[in-house]
Amino acid sequence: MWDLRILGPVELLADGRRLDLGPAKQRAVLAALAVDAGRTVPVEVLIDRVWDEHPPRTVRNALHTHVLRLRRSLETLGDAARLEFRDGGYALSIDPERVDLLRFRRLAGRARGPAQSPGQTADLLREALGLWHGQPLAGLRGEWAAQVRDECEQQRLSATLTLAPIELELGTPPGAVADLVRPLLETHPLVEPLAAVLIRALRADGRPSEALACYRRIRQRLRDELGAAPGHELETAHQAAPRRPAAEAYVPRQLPLDVRGFTGREAELSTLDEFLDEADGLLVAVVSGTAGVGKSTLAVHWAHEVRDRFPDGQLHVNLRGFDPGGPPAAPAEVLRGFLEALGVPSQRIPGDVPAQAALFRSRLTGRRMLILLDNAADAAQVRPLLPGEAGCLALVTSRASLSGLVATEGARPLRLDTMSGAEGRELLARRVGEHRIKDDPDAVDRILTACAGLPLALAITAARAATHPSFSLGTVAAELTEARTRLDALADSDPATDVRAVFSWSYRTLDPAGARLFRLLGLLPGPDAGINAVASLAGMRTDEVRPLLALLIQANLLAEQPAGRYGCHDLLRAYARELTDRIDPEADRRAATHRVLDFYLHTALAGDHLLYPNRTKLYDRPDPVAAGVTPEPLADMAAALDWFAREQRQLRAAVDLAAAADLGTLTFLLTWALGTYYDRDWNGRDWIACLEIALAVAQRRPDDPLRLARIHYSLGSAQRELGHPDRSQHHLELALELLDGRDEVGERAIVHLNLGTTVRELGRYDEALEQAQLALEVYRAHGWRAGEASALNNMGWVHVILGNYEVALDHCQRAVAIQEELGNWPGAAHSWDSVGYVHHHLGAYAEALTCYRRSRELFREQGDRRLEAIILTHTGDTHLAAGDPALARDAWRQALDIYEEIDHRDSAEIRAKLRSDLARVAQSS
The missing domain is CATH 1.25.40 (Serine Threonine Protein Phosphatase 5, Tetratricopeptide repeat)
Known part of the structure; x- marks a missing residue:
């Protein structure tokens, strides 16, 4: 049994087990297909749904990678679910009954049918609403996801409005009806029929004071927001509810001032709402996240939004867990302040913490209070400050994850991440004015990139722009990008708003081993890495580095991402790099850089060999794997393709890092190892960029003409594949010049072979035959049969263009025979294509189609x-x-x-x- 869930986090459950659906964008692809299950979603529509209006340049490659991985996940289900490409788009062939959203809509539609009795309608709607397990598409961002969420919420609201009155008529316990209605009323506070049903249910459940409070809240909101009075239905429900005078009591209101113009964080606010709606037994919620990510701002804003749910008051304290100005607040100090706020005379407050905590819990009994415990150091500091029974909620913020509270106190965790681009843009618009944002969108993009989505950095930048209205946003963006580091541009005399100082408070809590690992993470190429790459960077075994990673995650200096990857936002990486440059000896930094590059090199070479076992061997082999390096184990071609796709950005950055460190051999070998994958993935531009970097490094040491020839040969091949035969010829002829007079005849042969292909594309067929013949003679003289087959194939292709079909067929059939005998399947695929092409020109169409079918099968197997x-x-x-x-x-x-x-x-x-x-x-x- 399996189910695809959308009405909550996107999840695929098979036999009760959650399958790994990868990162958010990959889950978004699946969701975007699932809502139209069985129908083709055009590629352009899919891109718009997943990436909104600003897809990356390589969006189609990214989409293809996500689809490949989703197909592997769906393989678990056999033929029950297939992800197919057809008619210019993708389609998810799946039973709609297994998709919760589609099943919800079908059940709700049946319930609206005229032939249903009240009991049948209730049964259908109960089943439909029972499919919800959170906010639809939870964790997915973007306009399309928000639109689907809105549509789903409206459908849920409609179903609930139909079901709740029927439940009351059928005699369902009114407390259950109140529980059904209350969460939606928090989301839709101005829907009067919903409030009327809740008031009726509370009255029937013997809770008239709550019914009265509910009526007063919605009446006030109607007045404040719409300037309207309650309608007939709501007024009727209220008039039927018995009144009771409210008791007067001192109510503490300690919440700090709400942030003016709070923006974004809709998903996180909804999650906190869900925690509160589940709060029959919930006492604690923990908001954690890295320094400067906006934990306190979010908590204070949400507390203001829900304060009406806590009529007995709100308590607040800054626990100073990561405060440079002094030690964390002692529980005794905090409890004394809380007890005094609750009306306990100071002379009656006990002196020891256990007695204070017991009295505090007693004072909270029977009350509904919100306790905001901001900036906690650890779980031990928080535990004495927690309420003892349901009705009160402790909302805790911390840079640490406080997993102990989750494990022992049942706290619900919410990890706060950096802001999305849309949220960051909205924050800037609120702080500096929409007109300035619209006037210079390019500067806004540069500011968002420089601030890495960190609200603190965005707020500092916005404050600078707001207090200097004569500065253009372009000037502000330039300050961020041209400063020695972005951290300098985000410095401030107030430690609370200095990004570097704020980060340091978390860093100082680490032990020496954790601090060293954090610093070294600043040397990583790319934004994230798998555990083997991190272990290699640190020169440790994976079992040694794993506890340190957990420590950094606990401190929110690092985030664990899907598929076992680890990363942090750009500003934290800049801070880590600054620390390692200042603290770690140059020899240690250089050794760590060598190790992580060695990891990428040896894994990439192993992957390249799996993709192309018969590729020309390198003359300069890499050094053996260095001590402390753990290459990624790749079992087969599929694993290699998956690894290359996952590590594209890191590998590209690794080439830059090797070049910057003037590691010529490493730069060349890394670039070479990427060639087959870049060719298969049609990423010629990145391949050329890497080759040009390798060429620049090699030219600084021109005493290695063979390496220079290899790079020019590779550039020639890449330029031809990108449609630039003139540039290709230039590089290939340079390669021949560098090889002139040297003993590497095999190197010259492969250049002749490629030069022949290039001049053939330029229409110089006699020269193409001459170049292929030169290569053939070398290959035959040295018994290199794969090369001989390639040369025969190239000659056959020229002969078919010249109309010498029988000669062409003989050459190409001999090439196929050799390649199949050697098991060189990429070469065999090329040669089968050539034989088919000759048969086509001979009019033997059936034979041509048979050859093409074989060629296509082989290329598909190669990916x-x-x-x-x-x-x-x-x-x-x-x-x-x-x-x-x-x-x-x-x-x-x-x-x-x-x-x-x-x-x-x-x-x-x-x-x-x-x-x-x-x-x-x-x-x-």
């Missing part, structure tokens, strides 16, 4: 989407020549789908084919 699309294009051409335009269109559309997914230049050519074919069909009809 090579670009070449699979090329084969589909050739397949369509052959179908058209064979007189079957419908099959031709189908093959071309599949090719176009792939080209559009990987953003390939040949997509325009396929569109032209489809347009031309449609025009022919129109003329014939």
Whole structure:
């Protein structure tokens, strides 16, 4: 049994077990498909739903990666769920009954049917509402997710408004009806029918004072927000409720001033609302997060929003857990202040903490009070300050996760992350004015990037812009990006608003081993890393580094992300880097950098070998794996593809890091190891960027012409694949010059082979044959059969262009035989394509299609989407020549789908084919 949940966090449960659905964007892809289960969602629509209006440049690659991983997760379900690409989009083929949102809508629709009795309607709506387990799409951000949430909430509201009166009529316990209605009334406080049902339920449950309080609250809100009086239905429910004079008592109101213009954090506020709605047995909620992320601001704002739920008052204290001005507040000091606020004379307050805590809990008995315990150091500081029974809520904020309170006191945890781009933009607009935001959107983007989504940094920047209205936002953005570090630009004389000082308060709580690891994290390439990369950086075993990672997570200096990855926002990374540069000896920093680069290099080389076992061997082998380095174990090609996809940003950054450290061999080897993956993933631009970096490093030491030749050869191949044969020829000819007079005949042969392909694309066919012949002679002379097959294949391709079909077929069939015998499947796939191409030109269309089918199967097994699309294009051409335009269109559309997914230049050519074919069909009809 399995279920896909959307009415809460996006979850896939199989036999009671939650399957790993990956990061938020990946879950958003699944949700965006699930709401239209069975229907095709165009790629553009899917991108809009998941990435809103600002998708990254590589969004199609990212989408394809997410889809591949989701397919693996869905494999657990067999044929019950399939994620398919068709008609320019993706479709999730799944039983709608297994998707909670779709089942909810079906049940609610049936309940509205005229043939249902009240009991049947109630049964259907109970089942429908029972599917909810939180805020829909919880944890997903963006306009589409917000829109779906709003629609779901309206449907839930409608179902509840229908069910609640029926429940009262059917004799359902009124307390249960009140529990059904109350959470929605908190979300929709101006829906009078909802309030009327709650008042009726409370009255029937013998709780007239609560009914009266409910009526007064909504009457006040109607007056304040709408300028209206209660309607007939609400007034009737109120008039039926017996009145009772309210008792007068001193009510403490200690909440700090709410933040003016509070923005964002809708998901987190909703989560706190959900905690409160579950609060029959809940006494404690913990808001944790890194320094400067806005924990106190959120807690104070939410406390103001719900203070009416706590009519007996609110208590507040700053526990100074991470305060540079002195030690954390002692529980005895806090309890004395609380007891005095509750009316206990100072002479009656006991002297020891246990007795104070007991008296405090006694004073809270029968009351509904909110206790805001801000900036806690640890669980031990908090425990004496907690209430003893339901009705009161302790809301705790801390930089530590306080997992002990979660484990022993049943606290509900909420981890606060950095702000989204939309939330940060709204914060700036509220603080500096919407007109300034609209006048310079580019500067706003640079400010948001520099502040890394940290509310404290955004608030400091906004304050600077607001207090200097003559400064343009461009000037403010330049200060952030041009300062020695962004931390300098965010410095302030007040330690409470100096980002560096605020971070330091958390850092000082670490033990030496944890502090060292945090500092070294500033040396990581990329924004996050897996545990093996972190262990290699630190020169430790994974079992040694894991407790230290837990310590940093507990201190909210690090976040554990899906799939066992660890990272922190950019400003914390900058702070860590600043610390390691100042504290750790240069030799230690250099050794750590070498270790983490060694991790990426050896894992990437192993992955490259899995993707292309017969790739030309390197002449300069890397050093053995360094002590303290733990490469990632990669079992097979699929694992290698997944690792490369997951580590793309880190690997790209690793090349930059190696070059900056002037590590020429490492820079070259890393770049080489990325070549096959970049080619398969059609990421030629990043490959060229890495090669140009490697070239710049190698040119600083021109005493290694072979390495320079290798880089020029690789640049030539990459430029040709990107459609720049002139640039390709330039680099390949430079490679030949560097190899002139050297003994590396194999190196010259592969350059001749590639130069032949390049000049063939330039239309110089005699020269292409000459270059392939030069390579063939070398390969045969040295018994290098894979190279011989490649040269034969290239010669065959030129002969088919020249119309020498029988010669071409002989060359290409010999190439296939050699490659299959060697088990060189990438080479065999190329050669099968060539044989099919020759058969096509000989008019043997059935034979051509058989060859293409074999070639496509091999390329698909290799995960090579670009070449699979090329084969589909050739397949369509052959179908058209064979007189079957419908099959031709189908093959071309599949090719176009792939080209559009990987953003390939040949997509325009396929569109032209489809347009031309449609025009022919129109003329014939």
